[in-house]
Amino acid sequence: MTHRKKTTVYITRKLPDAVETRMRELFDAHLNIDDVPRTREQLLEAVQSCDVLVPTVTDVVDAELIEAAGPQLKLIASFSNGTDHIDVDAAARKGITVTNTPNVLTEDTADMTLALILAVPRRLAEGSRILMDPQTDWAGWSPTWMLGRRIWGKRIGIVGMGRIGTAVARRAKAFGLSIHYHNRKRANPQTENELEATYWDSLDQMLARVDIVSVNCPSTPATYHLLSARRLALMQPTSYIVNTARGGIIDESALIQCIREGKIAGAGLDVYEREPAVNPKLIKLAQEGKVVLLPHMGSATIEGRIEMGEKVIINIRTYFDGHRPPNRVLPGRD
Structure with missing residues (x-):
């Protein structure tokens, strides 16, 4: 045989x-x-x-x-x-x-995106690090200790309303966020109605109006540095940006400069422009509590x-x- x-x-x-x-x-x-x-x-x-x-x-x-x-x-x-x-x-x-x-990986990545959306404004990584630092003598609760920003009632702008973007929107809506999005094509009316979502044909216009930006679009030649220095400068100084898509979609150097200069409040990143290398300036910002960095684990279940x-x-x-x-x-x- x-x-x-x-x-x-x-x-x-x-x-x-x-x-x-x-x-x-x-x-x-x-x-x-x-x-x-x-x-x-x-x-x-x-x-x-x-x-x-x-x-x-x-x-x-x-x-x-x-x-x-x-x-x-x-x-x-x-x-x-x-x-x-x-x-x-x-x-x-x-x-x-x-x-x-x-x-x-839709649900897994959406879960991690929401985790970063919560972690950055509420300073979760920074708080955890303080308790683990042997040099920190935590004196207990105080009315002004580790104040972050509320996400309930804020606006989220989703860049890329595909499967993952839509899954992020559903989670964000459950946390009381108002859904805004930019996409090459408008979502179908049923999805828009379910999410009570506002569509922006102009990415520039959306960036200037939202409190949190979630990057969920695919990596293509057209989306390389889609979030350029010019576009990042449109964001509000109290806003945050989260990226669980691909590092090259954001101009990383421009992002670092915006956060350093107080033009953006902070960022949550799971992907990097020159991965697996992570810009030392980002690590410094993380040590200062201005960004939360993860090692590309958004889909890791x-x-x-x-x-x-x-x-x-x-x-x-x-x-x-x-x-x-x-x-x-x-x-x-x-």
Whole structure:
């Protein structure tokens, strides 16, 4: 009896044990047990021998890497929602299909966004740090101790009213925030009515009027530095900005300057422009209690990661069974 050769799958980072075990059962899966990011040389070697590459958002799968791939590479099954780290057009030219794992991280990312929306005005990280500092002798409650700002009754401006933006809006409304949003396309009337949302065709106009800005749009060439120095300067000096999307959407240097000069009250960031590097000036602002910084953990839940892995497996199996994968990413789509 002849055994069918298993599909060779190269996985660039460590995935949850349940996902890796299933992949080993189904495929000739090459795992990254130590979770050390793969080097460029390792990726170049991998694409010359594997049938499927499973990268994450930290892997640069550009035209050069794709062009170096052997003829056996048929599928790039990304373990991610976004695909801005992959040159999808170059893959299409080479006849390689690209898939992603959409609609898994919406609720997790929205939860983390709301956590930052609460943490920054109410000074949660700063307060926690004070209690853990052995040099701080906390004297107890005082009427003027650690005063923050109320979010109930304030206006939130959501930049990007897609799935995550809408999920953030639902949570924000439950916390008494008035919903404002800017999007390429206006939300459907049912969603607007449910959220009692105000649509702004002009991002500039919205920024000048809201108390909290939540960045939830995708990373595309059109959204790079969408929150530029000019636009950040439009915000109120008592306003806050939260970003759980992609670091490059905000001009980080301009943001630091605005906060330093008191033109913006503070920020909550889960993503950074030169990630994994974090600007030392941001860290200094965090130490001063002006910003809350998280290490890109907005989507980091056990349930979410397992669901992502399951989608990767379905995409691989569907493709090699001769069908179109359910989460195929088409070229030329921002």
